[in-house]
Amino acid sequence: MNYPDKLIIGLANLWRMKLRSGLTILGVVIGIGALTSMIAFTSGIQKNITDTFEENDVFTSMYVTPVKADPSSIDLAETMKEGISSLDDDILDSIRTIEKVAIAHPEITFPARLKLKNKDDKTRIQALPKAMEQYKPYSDLLAGRFFSSDTAKELVINWRTLRSLGIIVKHKDIPRDFTENDSLEEYRILPPDSILGQTIELVSAKLDIGNVMKNPLKAATGTENVFTEESMPFTIVGILNVERNISAAGIKGGAIIPSETAKAIPRLDFTSVWDLLGNSGGGGQYSSIYVRVDDMQDLETVKKSLEDRGLNVFALADQLDQIRNAFLIMDAILGAIGAVALLIAALGIVNTMVMSILERTREIGIMKSIGASDHDIRTIFFAEAGSIGLVGGLFGILLGWAFAFAAQIVINQHILPNDELPVDLFYFPWWLVLGALAFGLLVSLTAGLYPAIRASRIDPVKALRHD
Amino acid sequence: MIVIENLSRIYRKGSNEVAALQDLNFRVQQGSFVSVIGRSGSGKSTLLNLIGGLDRSDEGSLFFKEKDVMQMSRRELALHRRFSVGMIFQSFNLIHSRTARENIELALAFGGKSRRERKKQAMQLLEAVGLEDRADHQPTELSGGESQRVAIARAMANKPSVLLADEPTGNLDSATSGEIIELLQNLNKQEGVTILMVTHEEDTAHAVSDHLLRLSDGKMLEERRISQ
Numbered sequence: 001m002n003y004p005d006k007l008i009i010g011l012a013n014l015w016r017m018k019l020r021s022g023l024t025i026l027g028v029v030i031g032i033g034a035l036t037s038m039i040a041f042t043s044g045i046q047k048n049i050t051d052t053f054e055e056n057d058v059f060t061s062m063y064v065t066p067v068k069a070d071p072s073s074i075d076l077a078e079t080m081k082e083g084i085s086s087l088d089d090d091i092l093d094s095i096r097t098i099e100k101v102a103i104a105h106p107e108i109t110f111p112a113r114l115k116l117k118n119k120d121d122k123t124r125i126q127a128l129p130k131a132m133e134q135y136k137p138y139s140d141l142l143a144g145r146f147f148s149s150d151t152a153k154e155l156v157i158n159w160r161t162l163r164s165l166g167i168i169v170k171h172k173d174i175p176r177d178f179t180e181n182d183s184l185e186e187y188r189i190l191p192p193d194s195i196l197g198q199t200i201e202l203v204s205a206k207l208d209i210g211n212v213m214k215n216p217l218k219a220a221t222g223t224e225n226v227f228t229e230e231s232m233p234f235t236i237v238g239i240l241n242v243e244r245n246i247s248a249a250g251i252k253g254g255a256i257i258p259s260e261t262a263k264a265i266p267r268l269d270f271t272s273v274w275d276l277l278g279n280s281g282g283g284g285q286y287s288s289i290y291v292r293v294d295d296m297q298d299l300e301t302v303k304k305s306l307e308d309r310g311l312n313v314f315a316l317a318d319q320l321d322q323i324r325n326a327f328l329i330m331d332a333i334l335g336a337i338g339a340v341a342l343l344i345a346a347l348g349i350v351n352t353m354v355m356s357i358l359e360r361t362r363e364i365g366i367m368k369s370i371g372a373s374d375h376d377i378r379t380i381f382f383a384e385a386g387s388i389g390l391v392g393g394l395f396g397i398l399l400g401w402a403f404a405f406a407a408q409i410v411i412n413q414h415i416l417p418n419d420e421l422p423v424d425l426f427y428f429p430w431w432l433v434l435g436a437l438a439f440g441l442l443v444s445l446t447a448g449l450y451p452a453i454r455a456s457r458i459d460p461v462k463a464l465r466h467d
Numbered sequence: 468m469i470v471i472e473n474l475s476r477i478y479r480k481g482s483n484e485v486a487a488l489q490d491l492n493f494r495v496q497q498g499s500f501v502s503v504i505g506r507s508g509s510g511k512s513t514l515l516n517l518i519g520g521l522d523r524s525d526e527g528s529l530f531f532k533e534k535d536v537m538q539m540s541r542r543e544l545a546l547h548r549r550f551s552v553g554m555i556f557q558s559f560n561l562i563h564s565r566t567a568r569e570n571i572e573l574a575l576a577f578g579g580k581s582r583r584e585r586k587k588q589a590m591q592l593l594e595a596v597g598l599e600d601r602a603d604h605q606p607t608e609l610s611g612g613e614s615q616r617v618a619i620a621r622a623m624a625n626k627p628s629v630l631l632a633d634e635p636t637g638n639l640d641s642a643t644s645g646e647i648i649e650l651l652q653n654l655n656k657q658e659g660v661t662i663l664m665v666t667h668e669e670d671t672a673h674a675v676s677d678h679l680l681r682l683s684d685g686k687m688l689e690e691r692r693i694s695q
């Protein structure tokens with residue numbers, strides 16, 4: 001008798017006891033369903049965070065800031081002496097010479113107003129070198145291209161900024177939902193191509209030091225305008241892609257301009273206030289420098305050599321370890337809940353199989369009397385247990401998936417704020433599907449172990465006397 | 468063919484000992500028809516179960532074609548049951564969830580036959596016992612005589628050289644009993660199958676067998692060869 005034969009006998013036995021087999025399988029379905037949906041949920045959240053990190057180049061990026069006097073540090077004098085307290089072009093140049101540093105540029109963002117046609121909107125402008133075009137998300141624009149040079153008067157804009165300016169980009173990825181505050185007449189829906197090439201005015205403000213000096217009282221009471229505005233025309237050359245994950249929105253500015261162009265724009269930000277207070281070492285002071293490596297493996301070594309130079313380095317990737325630990329705990333807790341459900345299902349299998357041995361004692365005796373070996377009987381019972389596990393596993397995955405699907409809809413429609421893009425909270429990678437199947441099978445075979453051995457050891461003489 | 472030496476089967480429970488068989492010695496010739504008679508509880512079934520490899524004893528030996536069945540491993544015993552002997556019982560012992568044909572096919576499956584062979588041979592076996600038209604009936608739909616015929620067909624599925632019949636007519640009326648006995652006789656005469664049959668009916672035993680064993684309290688009371 002070969003294995004398919006035994007499987008068929010096992011399946012026939014399950015089929016004979018449809019209701020009981022069905023209920024036992026249902027137990028496994030619920031167990032596997034609970035386990036997979038829980039794991040899918042934690043992996044989904046984990047994936048969202050990891051993807052966000054990756055999309056924002058977290059694994060290859062770090063930020064260098066000057067050493068701040070740490071009041072909690074015992075050795076305050078020491079930190080001040082060794083640490084670098086301001087960032088300038090010399091430091092930038094020296095960072096660029098460090099091996100494995102792919103790119104280093106000062107972090108420049110400043111508030112400004114963008115004017116398009118008759119609309120305008122306040123936003124933050126980010127200045128980036130053209131060299132950043134090879135990295136995500138700049139390498140992967142929704143439409144158009146990155147700047148042609150560091151001095152070009154070109155601008156790459158976020159779809160959210162365009163929305164504030166009354167333009168909704170006509171694209172499948174761009175949501176068109178409106179809230180009660182939106183008046184529909186204010187919007188135009190335009191295809192990306194007709195947005196590219198349009199001229200947009202960048203209006204920046206500068207503290208007019210001369211004016212403040214001339215009339216300090218009026219400046220202080222606000223009757224005299226101490227700010228002067230300057231406007232510069234830019235051409236929209238690109239539109240940033242839609243962020244695919246929660247919280248990615250708003251990390252970068254509402255629009256990006258070339259770094260050299262940005263230098264020529266008068267702006268009001270910390271650096272210029274610093275300037276105002278006369279604390280400047282003369283030109284090019286930065287609050288932070290962005291440093292990027294090409295390979296995430298190099299992050300640690302570069303970080304170390306930066307710290308050796310007395311710089312303060314912040315890499316978000318370091319935080320990921322902590323987040324990962326938190327997830328491990330969450331995985332463990334949710335996994336344990338699923339495992340308990342599966343354990344109960346396993347006991348159900350044991351119960352069903354033991355019951356069926358009691359009922360089939362005579363039949364087992366008959367099979368032995370016509371030549372079944374212990375091994376034959378064992379495999380038949382294993383086939384039954386395994387089939388329960390496999391069928392239960394398959395439907396369990398379906399149940400888990402269906403549950404995730406429903407929960408997904410509920411969460412996206414009723415819990416997430418309106419302007420958030422829908423998110424995939426559940427993640428069913430192939431390893432989860434295969435793993436759940438294998439686990440269901442393993443659990444059921446383990447549950448079938450004792451009944452199968454017990455069945456195979458049945459004494460045929462006693463069994464044949466049994467009724 | 469079968470040589471039994473000093474065979475005992477003692478059931479022990481605590482200090483209590485029940486000797487179902489005690490120090491048996493006899494031989495069975497190939498092709499003979501042996502009747503085992505004796506009062507209830509004399510050990511007839513115990514003897515057949517030992518020969519059939521369903522039970523084991525650690526006292527004495529039971530040679531089947533020169534191999535001591537009492538020394539066989541569990542696996543060897545399964546093979547012995549599968550290929551060397553066929554067994555039928557008073558209560559037929561058909562599997563109720565399977566049709567007549569499927570019962571026979573199951574035995575053929577344990578014998579390692581392919582699906583197609585099983586189907587073909589099961590039909591041939593049913594034909595041999597005159598039940599080809601009842602092939603797809605459940606055991607509950609068969610009469611006692613028909614059930615016992617199916618059981619005989621199933622016992623003969625893997626062509627054993629010995630058929631062990633434990634009161635095969637115990638549940639049948641006399642006419643049907645006669646048919647079953649006739650079937651066994653045919654197997655014995657035409658196919659040369661050695662038969663050991665437990666029976667309560669002395670007359671039948673004398674009429675059909677060439678070798679008679681009478682047991683009493685697990686001991687051999689009488690052994691007689693009858694020339695038919």
Ligand SMILES: Nc1ncnc2c1ncn2[C@@H]1O[C@H](COP(=O)(O)OP(=O)(O)OP(=O)(O)O)[C@@H](O)[C@H]1O
Nearest residue numbers: 478485486487505506507508509510511512513514
């Ligand atoms: N498992 C057991 N434990 C203890 N004693 C047993 C066991 N099985 C059988 N016996 C005893 O062994 C003796 C022989 O039993 P056996 O079934 O062989 O008798 P039998 O001759 O076939 O009787 P019957 O004609 O009623 O079928 C009996 O006394 C019985 O009580």
Ligand SMILES: [Mg+2]
Nearest residue numbers: 511512513633
């Ligand atoms: Mg008996």
